[in-house]
Amino acid sequence: MLKQFFKNPLALMCLVIVGGTAFLGIFAPWIVPHDPYANNILNKFASPSWAYPLGTDQLGRCVFSRMLYGIRPTLFLSLVVMLGTLGLGVLLGTIAGYFRGIVDEVIMRVVDIMLSFPSQIMILAVVALLGVDIRNVIIATIFIKWAWYARMIRTATIKYAEMNFVLFSRSIGSGNLYILTRHMLPCIAAELAVLASLDMGWAILNISTLSFLGLGVQAPVPEWGAMLNEAKNVMASNPEQMIVPGLAVVVLVGAFNFLGDSLRDALDPKAVRS
Amino acid sequence: MSVVLRAKDIRVSFRKEQQSSLFGQERQQVLHDISLDLREGECLGIIGESGSGKSTLGRVLSGLLKPEGGRVYLEGSDIYEKRSAKSKAALQHRMALVFQDYTSSVNPRFRVENIIGESLRIYRKAGGDCSHVRQRTYELLDQVGLPASFITRYPHELSGGQLQRVCIARALAVCPRIILLDEAISSLDASTQVQIMDLLSTVQKSLGLSYIFITHDLTSITYLCNRVLFFQHGRIVEQVDQISQLSSLQTAYAKHLLHSIMGLGVSDSEQEQADLLVSESEISSLALVNDARKGADSPQAGAVMAFSSKPSVVG
Structure with a gap:
């Protein structure tokens, strides 16, 4: 399975x-050439140079440093969103698919x-209700997205429950918890891996989108979506400011997404044989 | 002989997929008032065509499907009664299952030791003595005729017959009184079938087990079973208490089944006549082959006999 994956x-x-x-992202503090918050208004919109590898933005801050620091909220908050939705979705999806009956109906x-x-x-409505804050964005996203997961995982569980x-x-009397953790979870793990990697892409886009709209990560903190938002203000005079964060998100x-596709191919037993 | 399993008036129906009205509650009756007794140390065969409800009955008997009506008593206690977890565990481990489709009957991510270990875990939970898990696993593998080195193998590294042996070892691990074999040998080839049946009868003798043998294959029934129930449309249409009296069948369905096994190759119109002349000689030849096979100790001898009972030779 893994061999197949690494051959691709x-x-x-x-x-x-x-x-x-x-x-x-993890080692950003040791890699960055400049403080991502240090502004130098005299050196704004500088072209790429050895000192500033990706140039500077409208406040003269190092774009490269900001990009590296931006990985943290972008990637790791998406990870939190993904794990949260996955956790809730797996829990309710397996319960619904395994126990069926009235529990299944309600869920x-x-x-x-x-x-x-x-x-x-x-998500916009929930964030408006709870207040503009990245924590609320995460809560709102998990709250909305778990249902999609639960449905997918329920289907996978039903397939294996029979x-x-x-x-x-x-029949020999193994407990439900034992069956769910030892039989069900490993069996649906393949499906989960695909769902998770596909959903990671969605979560990154989502957090960047909300930050771009000004609902997620707030202004001075470097985040790819928020950087795009700031670059948007100077789009007419310096359009190149949008290229770096935009390209990074893409x-x-x-x-x-490609990772999800390859995982699906690698985990498909028919593909292994051919 | 005492009765180990008694089913009384089992009724099961399923809600139809296609209802005539939007919120219709039409149901398809699958089992009609089935009653049966399984005595200690005997093998009860249940034979019927696909869709006759015999596997559903198997699920009811093994405690997987609660029937709408009727009761199942395992050694005198009702298995669908509400009871404490401990007494439930003590009750459930007395019956084990072996399935037809050996590929889906074990978790593909489990090694042989985990497969058997799961049953041993249940046995320990039910109060059985099982302090040396690995030692016991070796014993069980030895009992079903597999080398101890198989303990680390995955299911896909085993052949069908070997996997079915692992399934039997897994069923034996809970120290059951009854093993329910749901088409346990149907998906194996002829010589492996005989080997597995030999194994089953040896194990039955040494451990004093009772079997319920669900199948659509009459040859294997005659090989292993003491009594046979013929199943059609969710009803027991005929019961044969002595396997040697298989020739004295009354109902047309049972006769028809018997004929299809014999492979007489007669058309339907001729079938009627053939029914009247149930060739005693063929039945007795089947029984003879059967006796010879039972006498044969080595699987190889059994395999040869099995081929001789194939329709082309007999019919």
Whole structure:
């Protein structure tokens, strides 16, 4: 399975991009040439140079340093969103798919209700209700997005709940918790990995979008979406300011999506045989 | 002989997928008032065509599907009664299952030791003595005729027959009184079938187990079972208490089944006549082959016999 995955050059490239980005984000304080908050108004809109690898922005701050520091909220907050939605979705999805009956009905009707709202508008509404703050954005996103996960995971669980090894476990009296953790979770892990990597891309876009709209990460803190927002103000005079953060978002989101695709291919038993 | 499992008036129905009205509650009756007894140390065969409800009955008997009506008593206690976790565990481990489809009957991510270990864990929880898990696993593997080195293998590294042996070892690990075999050998090839059946009868003798053998294959029934129930449309249409009296079948359905096994190759119109002349000689030849096979100790000898009972030779 993993061998298949590592044979795919696209998958490897995506892994390197994601891994490299995470590395740069974690070690940003030791890599950056300048303080991301230090402004120098006399040196605004400077072209790339050795001192400023990606030039400076409208306040004369180092764009390269800000990009590296921006990885932290962008990537790691997305990770939090992804883990939160995944956790809630897996919990409710497996419960619904495994126990069926009335439990399933109740959870799935709630899911239906959640899915009937347009997700972005709901997030805006929740953030408006709770106040503009990145924490509220994360809570709102998890609150909206878990339903989608729960539905996907329920389907996967139902598929395995009727397998003979689960029936055997039940017939000799293994506990539900044992069956869920030892049989169900490993079986749906493949599906989960695909869902998670695809959803990571969505979460990054979402946080960047909300920061761009001014609802997420607030002004001086470097974040890719927020940087785009600031660059937007000077789009007429210095359009090149938008290129770096914009491109970074595209590449990272693309990498996660391709990673999801390659994972799905690698985990497909038919693909392994051919 | 005491009764280990008694089912009384089991009724099961499922809600139809296609209802005539929007909120219709039409139900399809799958089992009609089934009653049966399983005595200690015997093998009860349940035979019927696909969709006759025999596997549903298997689920009811093994405690996986609560019937709408009727009760299942395992050694005198009702298995669907509400009870404490401990007494439930003590009750449930007395019955184990072996399935037809050996590929889906074990978790593909478990090694052989984990597969058997799961059953041992249940046995320990039910109060059984199992302090040496690994030692016991080796014993069980030995009991089903597999080398101890298989303990670290994954299911996909085993052949169908070997995997079915692991499934039997897993069922034996909970020290059951009854093993329910749901088409346990149907998906194996002829020679492996005989080997597995030999294994089952050896194990039955040494441990004093009772079997419920659900199948659509009459040859394997005659090989292993003491009594046979013929199943059609959710009803027991005929019961044969002595396997040697298999020739004295009354109902047309049972006769038809018997004929299809024999492979007489007659058309439907001729079938009627053939029914009247249920060729005693063929039945007795089947029984003979059967006796010979039972006498044969080595699996190889059994395998040869199995081929001789194939329709092309007999019919």
